[in-house]
Amino acid sequence: DADVTQTPRNRITKTGKRIMLECSQTKGHDRMYWYRQDPGLGLRLIYYSFDVKDINKGEISDGYSVSRQAQAKFSLSLESAIPNQTALYFCATSEQNPYNEQFFGPGTRLTVL
Amino acid sequence: AQSVTQLGSHVSVSEGALVLLRCNYSSSVPPYLFWYVQYPNQGLQLLLKYTSAATLVKGINGFEAEFKKSETSFHLTKPSAHMSDAAEYFCAVSGIQGAQKLVFGQGTRLTINP
Numbered sequence: 001d002a003d004v005t006q007t008p009r010n011r012i013t014k015t016g017k018r019i020m021l022e023c024s025q026t027k028g029h030d031r032m033y034w035y036r037q038d039p040g041l042g043l044r045l046i047y048y049s050f051d052v053k054d055i056n057k058g059e060i061s062d063g064y065s066v067s068r069q070a071q072a073k074f075s076l077s078l079e080s081a082i083p084n085q086t087a088l089y090f091c092a093t094s095e096q097n098p099y100n101e102q103f104f105g106p107g108t109r110l111t112v113l
Numbered sequence: 114a115q116s117v118t119q120l121g122s123h124v125s126v127s128e129g130a131l132v133l134l135r136c137n138y139s140s141s142v143p144p145y146l147f148w149y150v151q152y153p154n155q156g157l158q159l160l161l162k163y164t165s166a167a168t169l170v171k172g173i174n175g176f177e178a179e180f181k182k183s184e185t186s187f188h189l190t191k192p193s194a195h196m197s198d199a200a201e202y203f204c205a206v207s208g209i210q211g212a213q214k215l216v217f218g219q220g221t222r223l224t225i226n227p
Contacts, residue, residue, distance in 0.1 A: 004156070040122060042203060042217035043157075058214070090156060098207050099145045099164040102215060104156035 003027045004105035006091050012111045013081050021076045021108050023091030029103070030096060032074040034058075034066060037088040037107075046089075049074055050096075081112040115140045115206050119218035127226045132176075132191040134221050136204035139185065146187040147205040147215065148178055157203065163187060174198070199225045 004025045013019050023032065030051050035043040035058075045058030047066040055068055063085060067075045078085055088109050092102040120135040138144055145164050149157040161172025168180040174197075178189045187204060204218040 040219055042219045101159040106156045
């Protein structure tokens with residue numbers, strides 16, 4: 001079984017709709033992250049959480065919100081989706097040390113029409 | 114502030130040829146550097162990382178990278194390309210101070226020609 005899972009894997013929605021992307025992990029890591037990937041831009045950090053009570057904005061948090069329901073679960077919400085939020089979204093987890101790698105989920109491909 | 118520049122959004126090599134993917138970083142603190150690979154329709158997988166120990170780092174699948182502080186570079190190499198190496202490769206940097214936030218380069222798509 002995968003250590004970091006994301007649901008759904010693919011989603012098509014319409015402008016103005018609310019949508020939630022979910023991430024679960026079985027690695028026991030405290031730290032979790034949400035990124036979006038756009039062609040030619042690499043991955044950009046949306047939000048990150050160091051534990052259930054510690055949530056921080058990344059470089060592109062506008063239009064997004066998150067919820068850390070438990071150590072193992074970190075959800076990303078788009079309150080009112082817009083077309084330029086069409087992207088590939090990745091969840092990642094890590095241990096506390098900065099030299100430790102981040103482990104990525106398989107991604108959610110989101111299309112906003 | 115930290116940043117990463119990957120030179121060349123697309124690199125094409127013949128099977129058996131040398132693979133060289135370039136990465137330059139900017140960091141105000143001693144950096145930790147990573148190379149990740151993304152195969153089609155998959156998440157990112159760590160290839161290798163530099164954590165201030167040896168400057169020549171060996172990773173999975175025959176890849177290696179050399180940290181050169183004077184050149185602020187961390188180029189990825191593989192002596193002989195294989196068809197299965199076709200993927201997108203990302204260089205990333207994090208700092209030892211503050212949050213463990215990875216800053217990614219734009220990515221380089223590697224194509225292997227038979």
